[in-house]
Amino acid sequence: MAVTSPSSKPTVVSSGTDLDNSKSFTGPLIVVTLLFFMWGFITCMNDILIPKLQQVFVLQHWQAMLIQTAFFGAYFIISLLYFVFSMTKGDPIMKIGYKNGIIVGLLVAAIGCALFYPAADFHSYGFFLMALFVLASGITILQIAANPYVTVLGRPEGAASRLNLTQALNSFGTTVAPLIGGYLIFETVQTMDTDTAASVKLPYLGLAATLLAIAVLIKLANLPHIKGEGRIIADAGALKYRHLVLGVICIFMYVGGEVAIGSMLINFFSLPEIAGLSEAEGGHYLAFFWGGAMIGRFFGAVALAEFKNKNRKYMIIGAITAIVVTMIFAIYGQQEALIVLGLIAINFLVLLLGRFLPNRTLGFFATAVITLLLITMLTTGAVAMWSVIAVGLFNSIMFPTIFTLAIKGLGVHTSQGSSLLVMAIVGGAIIPPLQGYVADVTGSLQLSFIVPLICYLYIVYYGFAGSRVEKVDPSVEV
Template structure:
């Protein structure tokens, strides 16, 4: 697609807001990151549940992720086409209104789980997931760049890591709450089949509507383009963005494939032989590791000249709490958790607090852990795959920040392209499921996400470097 042309007369959003203090708005927007983290991780509970109800093969159950993350692609594609032909809609209506639209659409999707359960229709569930994810997609397009512009550009990666840490808190508690509501309470009620998902998702719908009302009433900075917004595809002129789009595809695909497989992986007799409910508890530690890693990432990538040392205190406290959580399972588990955190922090130091370099080393660590997961057995394989959560931690926010760096007025458009790339979560998991079905070896299927992380290594060390762009050049 050829770029049409001239640059817009809009003032870059970064330059509109850097002089103000946006701690309050950041706290409010962080609620969004928590909610979509919680909702996304509920898919990992739905997969084994609906696999039981509808007697599905691995690849068929993974269609849950295809429906969910497929929405990211289609909605973002529509957004991009609209922005190229008519102008960026988020820049026109403002980030706040974009966030409210996303919340309402997501709430509608959650509500559709009720008739899906009544009809006992797997296809209807997939449709409900698509609608739900469409709302989350709009939230991602609006909220991610909004966080990066609420403060100095020098600490954008740190802010996005901090908000993503709260996103990971949502993914951490979702397996515990969702696993209890969907797996453990189903035997105590008259519900049968998939009906145990009704109340959890109706509760999510109500929560999303309440947050939409709070956002509407809150005094958030109204950031949007000033002057005439000229439709073009200028974001595609940036090489580091194009490579970043591929990187987001690979990262989300790899992360979702691993997370979606964990409960079934923990059930394997040669690994741990856990039940679905027990596996849900350890899945929470996988996502809890991502939360801890993001707090550390916020510290490592912070601009300390702007007094972000508070992140260090928050990260340290959270790491202690995370370690104490493992004491519920025993002293050995607590020591393992502490050891993982120490290794994670050492890799952060190896990255020298440089986003690209840190990303490259983290992806390298995941590749090593996946090799252990594939070829080891028992607790070694189990804890290796759980440790991947710690190293996944900083990847999405860091890739995102690196990819939109220097885009100026094309930041929102670049964001929609990056969110479109989240479709990797729709494609890679079924591929891993297919490999598991064909080979009859769930462990060997982890080679699929390992290939994804090889590309992330390349992007971190090489592909993320920003090259100067000629504004008049065509794509």
């Protein structure tokens, strides 16, 4: 595909990929999934930080949501800088390779985690926001490098399935984070001064050490070295693709809606008319929300995989369901297990309705979320609580599916398109404070769910229409 460069001296780097898509890349995929787990864990820790720092610094809902603004704002700023740099100097990830890009992201994220220690000592909310920004900057670099890396590790037809599988490990991180983080930050404060943020020091120092250890592992691992598809060109060619531009908006809406819902859940569960749960108890049920995303992504990885025998898909999904329900029964009891089984059954029916096609499945899942949010807003008690928890199960396949649909057919502009999509994660910085503002103005957390509901309306459009790939005229300059 011919492209033009706005620079008089475009950066052109001879490179290539020695990947043979007929080979198995199971080993490299296992290593890379560690990254997805870690940034899922770290991202969901924000849902624990919000009520904790709201208590410590006596914040209103919208002020507490600035935690998400600082965190997801980094996605926008760092991705924007990356995109501008790639327009003038060439794509940096394509130059240094995906592996080195991943290591840089891990090191920056580790520094951000370490900054939580002085933030707690200085008792400064602004310092915490700065630490979150640095942490998220590292994760932004990881996202730009790791997501497209997974899509090229194998046959193109299985890209959506592979990304769903690795995102399932991301969701495992978001599932255990409320349990571990809630225990360390809330329950251990019984022996500390509850008016300080000292309880966040140990968890985030532990995260910093873990990120450094993974960086060493990635450095030593024998990962396929991929730089690009022939050459690196300085231009804004990714913007020529309509389905990518609409996909950027879709990622904005999805991440904004998901983060806004997750950020409100602990406070929502504490309402007397909903469940009247404490923060620690709410953290346990928050794990159901993120756990649903994990289960759904495992389903998505199987459903969107290229199996010759469809019965094999059903058998694997059935086995996953049996394991999950048995575990929930053992840990929480019969009632929770039956509820989860019913929700999984509905989820599977929607998968069948989508006929295992990524775009159709995305559209029907977004429709299901809209229905669940309406039930959450119009009911009370257990019905409202479990309706909003079920949103996690249907959120499951959205990010990896949107991402895969949006970068389809981008060729040499794949990494640049990835940076634009990661930039759109800034939705997580903008939508949650907006929902918090609506909650403050109306005095109703339930009514505030209208904000993410609007986001999912756009996702329905992208799934059914906006994701269609149209031919690009190579003579068009951007």
